[in-house]
Amino acid sequence: MGRKRQPPTVEASHKSRHGHTDALGVRSGDRIYLDAEDEVIHRAWMPQTQTSRNILYGAMRRALPASCVHAGERLVSFKQSGERVTVLFASGRMERGDLLICADGAGSTVRSQLLPGTSPAYAGSVA
Incomplete structure (x- = not known):
């Protein structure tokens, strides 16, 4: 299976002038669901890139002219x-x-x- 990422985030990055880089976030493989006692109730292989508002904001700000921000x-x-x-x-x-x-x-x-x-x-x- 190939690397999967957050499709909307990656699509927006590809459409920008600056394109996508692996600096978009941190890769993870499993999605883990916990109950109220922190016990694992479900685990699924769901590779994606975890990102943050700060990373996305910085990438968008660098891509836009200063007069637009x-x-x-x-x-x-x-x-x-x-x-x-x-x-x-x-x-x-x-x-x-x-x-x-x-x-x-x-x-x-x-x-x-x-x-x-x-x-x-x-x-x-x-x-």
Whole structure:
């Protein structure tokens, strides 16, 4: 069996100008499911690459012109009009572009605007 990875992450990397490298994360083979007492209840061979927000964010930031990245700004709202999107930041600044990529965390403004009344439900933490 060949090496399998996280298909959406790898596909996005391949479509970028910078392509995919093995620096995308750490390879693992097994997926292990534990019960509440930390006993293994299921183990499956499922090779993939474990990655992190930091690795993905760094790769995307290096691939984009500095003028496209608005780190430190808080997104207040966005509107799409045809093929363009306009964003409003808490500072009062507005930007327009062809694509909006947000990394605004668990309290995502984008999620609340696209899916009003929903919020993420976490069952706990995993590593």
